[in-house]
Amino acid sequence: MGHVWLIGMMGSGKTSVGRVLADRLALPFYDTDATVVANAGMPIVAIFESLGETRFRDLESRAVQAIAPLDEGVVSTGGGVVLDPSNIGTMRDSGTTVLLDVDVDTLVARIADVTERPLVSADPERHLREIASARAETYRQAADIIIDGAGSIEEVGRRVEAACSGS
Numbered sequence: 001m002g003h004v005w006l007i008g009m010m011g012s013g014k015t016s017v018g019r020v021l022a023d024r025l026a027l028p029f030y031d032t033d034a035t036v037v038a039n040a041g042m043p044i045v046a047i048f049e050s051l052g053e054t055r056f057r058d059l060e061s062r063a064v065q066a067i068a069p070l071d072e073g074v075v076s077t078g079g080g081v082v083l084d085p086s087n088i089g090t091m092r093d094s095g096t097t098v099l100l101d102v103d104v105d106t107l108v109a110r111i112a113d114v115t116e117r118p119l120v121s122a123d124p125e126r127h128l129r130e131i132a133s134a135r136a137e138t139y140r141q142a143a144d145i146i147i148d149g150a151g152s153i154e155e156v157g158r159r160v161e162a163a164c165s166g167s
């Protein structure tokens with residue numbers, strides 16, 4: 001089967017669903033944001049502020065490349081991972097990409113803590129809407145499987161598990 005790569009907007013539940021799914025499948029859990037933070041030695045906000053988004057994207061691609069060859073697991077990715085087509089190739093070569101599809105009103109309601117999310121911290125609602133619409137097509141094209149991300153973490157986790165066991 002290879003890795004299950006969870007992709008989607010910030011607030012779509014990739015990290016919480018990913019943890020639940022990894023638990024259910026008894027697989028390791030990986031997280032590209034956490035890998036970037038560990039490698040850079042500073043939080044994401046600080047990376048954006050002091051190194052800039054381009055450098056962040058570079059670190060993010062390195063995280064994808066580092067996780068791809070590891071033991072099969074569930075991977076939560078940063079929302080912008082699909083912006084680099086080579087990341088999409090690496091993810092698909094090493095497993096299945098699963099989009100957690102969540103409508104933008106729900107994302108707005110869920111993203112309470114914007115301090116951790118530099119791209120939307122200034123005006124969360126406007127930026128989330130802009131980013132969601134700019135990326136909508138890219139997410140769909142990058143996804144092997146699209147899962148309805150509405151509902152509880154457990155529900156969404158079960159949906160992903162059912163979809164992946166058939167793939």
Ligand code: S3P
Pocket residue numbers: 008009010011014033044077078079080081116117118119
């Ligand atoms: C980003 C999403 C964030 C993080 C960074 C950029 C994005 O991850 O990688 O703030 O471009 O959508 P989450 O999707 O886990 O919030």
